[in-house]
Amino acid sequence: MTKFSDLDLNPKVLKAVEEAGYETPTPIQAGAIPPALAGKDVLGIAQTGTGKTASFTLPMITKLARGRARARMPRSLVLCPTRELAAQVAENFDTYAKHVKLTKALLIGGVSFKEQDQLIDKGVDVLIATPGRLLDHFERGKLLLTGIEIMVVDEADRMLDMGFIPDIERIFSLTPFTRQTLFFSATMASEIERITNTFLSAPERIEVARQATASETIDQKAVFFKPSRRDREGSEKRRVLRELIESEGDACTNAIVFCNRKVDVDIVAKSLKKYGLDAAPIHGDLDQSQRTRTLDGFREGSIRLLIASDVAARGLDVPSVSHVFNFDVPSHAEDYVHRIGRTGRAGRDGRAFTIVVPKDEKNFEDVEKLIQKEIPRVESTVKSAPAAPAAAEDDTAAPAASEKPKRTRTRRPRKADKAAVSDKTTAPEKAAEAEKPAAADVAPATQEPAKEAPESAPEQAQPQQAAAEQRSEAPQSNKPNRGGRSRGNSGGGKRDNNVVGMGDHMPEFIALSFEERRAS
Structure with missing residues (x-):
């Protein structure tokens, strides 16, 4: 069996790896590190959670240990689709390069430009960035990419989903053609393959698992649920989710709950908190400092349930996640692989549950076709919701059928209504006139001759x-x-x-x- 000591890494890097507690490389690491050290372009395809980050950080640190950075001209570039993934890559560099004198800068949104410019002005060996913020610095004249020796594109398929491919192509054109390119992805769409054919030169292809496959250590289940009524679907799905979490008991030490929409992330987090479960939301509309605090709390164990949109589906490395719950079936089948890949990492066991309502059955069939596996069904304990209590038990539930929402829109009064409105002020007089003889019953037009x-x-x-x-x-x-x-x-x-x-x-x-x- 191959060990890290057999991979010709820098001794200082090997020391840091040993201190981190790793002895044996994963298949993607064992396949990608040797050609990367040899200066070849690498195309790595592996399912999430297999250690792709170390596959490029370890050879990069070894090669960059020789040389010196110049102001505003970074020596290497790592592109990540999300702020959280970029911050995680930066942490990996801190872990493996602590015995090597290398400087780095993290360029992500939500952070002051001034602080980032100061780091770039000093000169950095490793620049870790999201595409949008990188181009912002370049267009402001604060950054030059002509000194890039090694360029890494991490989670390339997620870049495609988020619409970053035009930015990636532009960044490639700003870097020298002599660069070494390391390209990593969990899946290989046709657009990704076109980019690799354009910008990679005779790449070494390392594919350690069939594309779009989930780890065998993950126990997958599907809960098919039919709501009693359409307007109660959300509240009843939240009941199913709570009962799934409670049924797992102590085995569910922590979990990530994925929703398709940001608004549902906030609603589910609020609902779980109401019922005494420790939950916190994370999605793209939150402030960066709040997202960082939430993610740190989840990693440290102070937050048990992380309610997330797909911003947290890719690349986030929290090794001890015991469960993943898909509150919604993802619209793209590939996202299912990335979502459940947050559990069962590094050889650990994990469990993944997906709640399927009738409108999501087509998307669920696409998931099973992609992974080429039938996901076992689990009978829902929520048979059908009672009439009023089930709808009212959740603070975010829709109103019951018997309680139709009252109209608050006011009607503009017509001319004929003005007399009726003015008559309200003379109600006592009208009551007195009603007691008089039936002269009032005669039509006004016949009372008075012309x-x-x-x-x-x-x-x-x-x-x-x-x-x-x-x-x-x-x-x-x-x-x-x-x-x-x-x-x-x-x-x-x-x-x-x-x-x-x-x-x-x-x-x-x-x-x-x-x-x-x-x-x-």
């Missing part, structure tokens, strides 16, 4: 007034009066003082004939 035209009106106006009186006495239709307002209309389709045309207020000159107007 007024006669004044005697001074010309004779030509009489036919028009007669027609107006006939129209006012005719039965009223329910159509609204478009010619004028209805006075005192309180409903029922009847109007008082219905005005047709100009009524009694018609000016005298309108009734004059053309000849009379002309003569006047």
Whole structure:
């Protein structure tokens, strides 16, 4: 069996490895370190949790031990998709290079540019960065990549998922073609293969496991669950999750719960806290300092349950994670391999549970096709939720069916409603009028006869007034009066003082004939 002492590493690096407690390299380490030390390009494909980080950090430290860094011109570059993974790689360099005088800088978002610029100005041997922050420094004129000797792309398939491939191609173009490239990924999509064919020169391909396979040390289970109603799916899934955690008992020392959406991360964390479980959320919308504190607390054991989005699915090395719970089936089947790869690391045993609702069955079938394995089913203990208590037991649950949400939108009052609104102020008067004889039951239009035209009106106006009186006495239709307002209309389709045309207020000159107007 190969040992680290057989890999021609720097003696100071070997000493640091021994102090870290490692004696035997993993298959990916044993396959990638010799060609990397020989200066060849390396394409490493291995499932997550197999020690890919040490596969490039150990040969890099050995080669960089000879030489000196120049200001603003780093000697090596490690690209990582997320801040957490970049910080983890930096910790590995600190562990394995503690007996070698090498300088490093970590360029990630959420940290002051000024502090990072000061480190770059002094000159660094190892630059660890996320693509976006690296290009920000370059465009500000604070960084030159022409001195890169070794370039590493870690978790390349995650770079593809996060849309970093154009940035990766640009960064490659900024580095010298004489560089040595170490390219690591858990899966090999067609786009990743195109990049390796373009930017790697005769790479040594090390593939220690079939692509997109999960570790055999992980016990995988699927819990198929059908919610009693669509609007209760979230609360009932949280019940299933809690019962799964409780059923594992003391065996679940710590766990990562994965959700597809950031908003669900916060909701699940809040729900678990409400029921006395020690949980904390981590996702991309949180402040970097908060994400760091949460991750440190999980590693130290002060946080038992880490509720995470896929930002924590790749590359995070917490060796002692006992369980992984998939609250949602991932949309991309490859993400399932990365998620459950957070447990069962370094030869340890692990357990992974996935909650499957009817709408996720198609995605779950894609997962089984990818890993070429049927995941055993587990019967859910939550048969069907009771009517009201199950929906109300969670503070984030949807309202019950009998409690329909009340409308809060106010309707703009119509003109006909203004009289009704004003009548509220005279309620006592209305009550008194209601006790009077039935004179009020008579329609207002019949109480008051139409007024006669004044005697001074010309004779030509009489036919028009007669027609107006006939129209006012005719039965009223329910159509609204478009010619004028209805006075005192309180409903029922009847109007008082219905005005047709100009009524009694018609000016005298309108009734004059053309000849009379002309003569006047």
